[in-house]
Amino acid sequence: xxxxxxxxxxxxxxxxxxxxxxxxxxxxxxxxxxxxxxxxxxxxxxxxxxxxxxxxxxxxxxxxxxxxxxxxxxxxxxxxxxxxxxxxxxxxxxxxxxxxxxxxxxxxxxxxxxxxxxxxxxxxxxxxxxxxxxxxxxxxxxxxxxxxxxxxxxxxxxxxxxxxxxxxxxxxxxxxxxxxxxxxxxxxxxxxxxxxxxxxxxxxxxxxxxxxxxxxxxxxxxxxxxxxxxxxxxxxxxxxxxxxxxxxxx
Numbered sequence: 413x414x415x416x417x418x419x420x421x422x423x424x425x426x427x428x429x430x431x432x433x434x435x436x437x438x439x440x441x442x443x444x445x446x447x448x449x450x451x452x453x454x455x456x457x458x459x460x461x462x463x464x465x466x467x468x469x470x471x472x473x474x475x476x477x478x479x480x481x482x483x484x485x486x487x488x489x490x491x492x493x494x495x496x497x498x499x500x501x502x503x504x505x506x507x508x509x510x511x512x513x514x515x516x517x518x519x520x521x522x523x524x525x526x527x528x529x530x531x532x533x534x535x536x537x538x539x540x541x542x543x544x545x546x547x548x549x550x551x552x553x554x555x556x557x558x559x560x561x562x563x564x565x566x567x568x569x570x571x572x573x574x575x576x577x578x579x580x581x582x583x584x585x586x587x588x589x590x591x592x593x594x595x596x597x598x599x600x601x602x603x604x605x606x607x608x609x610x611x612x613x614x615x616x617x618x619x620x621x622x623x624x625x626x627x628x629x630x631x632x633x634x635x636x637x638x639x640x641x642x643x644x645x646x647x648x649x650x651x652x653x654x655x656x657x658x659x660x661x662x
Contacts, residue, residue: 416618417654419598420576421513422568425524425549427460427604428645429510429541430500430534433624439492440471443485447478457630461562461607463525463552497533502541505646508658514544516656519578521548523571525561528553548575562607563636565615572599572615584614600653602645603638610636620648 427433433456440451455474459467468482468489513520522542524531528551535542542549550571552561559566565584572578578599581592588596593616601612601619604627612619613636621638622645642648651657 416597418518418600418618420519420521420572420578420600421655422571422599422601422612422617423510423520423522424461424601424603424605424608425522425531425534426526427503427624428602428608428622429502429506429522430538431503432497432500432534433460433604435493435496435500439489439496442492443480443488444475444478447475447480449475449478453626453630457606457627460605460627461525461603461611463556463559463561464527466561467525493530494533497530498537500534500538502538504644505648507541509645509648509650510541510544512650512658513655518655519576520545521550521571521575523550523567525552525567527551550575562605563610563614565611568599568601568611568615568617569596572596572617580615588616606630609638613637618653 423429426436437451437456444450451471455471459470462470464486465482468485472478472480472482472485510520522545526534531549531551550567555567555570566582569580569582572580578595579592580596580599581588596616599615599617601608601615601617602622603609603612603619604622604624606627609619609621618639620640620642622642
């Protein structure tokens with residue numbers, strides 16, 4: 413396939429750049445197990461990309477008989493997750509792609525629904541990757557009170573505008589000028605979540621979906637569909653999007 417010429421790239425983080433989704437699933441089901449409950453991928457698909465408390469509320473709505481408040485659940489989850497974050501690793505192809513884009517001076521940024529404290533725990537040992545973003549990482553803290561989380565496109569537009577200096581504006585639909593729409597069309601979003609793909613498309617950018625194999629079995633819903641679906645970032649071909657190709661034998 414051949415996509416539009418891309419000038420800047422935005423990445424989700426969890427489950428896309430680093431292998432954290434298995435930890436989220438393991439920890440959540442460890443908390444639910446004493447109540448005879450389990451988070452399935454059908455449930456998980458609906459909470460991916462949401463802000464933390466909204467995701468917790470969505471999860472617990474499926475188990476109304478469980479005596480867990482949102483705060484109690486999040487407190488238990490935080491304790492368990494914190495022991496795992498310093499061990500997470502980049503997913504296949506991530507080091508190669510991020511290093512390649514950085515080497516060719518392609519503007520890149522991360523837009524994640526994770527809190528900054530968690531981002532630091534997850535990335536401190538991976539600065540060979542995340543150091544290449546030069547601080548251009550937008551977290552939930554940066555957009556608190558301004559967005560309900562993905563599929564709202566705000567976080568991607570904010571990342572493009574505030575971190576990369578692109579004149580993309582803020583709104584959707586008729587409020588977007590032609591100049592802003594043209595600038596948005598130069599952006600490419602990488603996502604593993606359905607809500608994230610929808611956020612990227614609502615931001616008028618191209619979006620590549622790199623879902624967990626378990627998520628592929630969940631029916632994709634929504635009017636905004638991905639421009640490309642990959643089983644791994646390793647499959648990405650930069651030249652298809654007007655980006656510099658990888659060196660031969662790379």
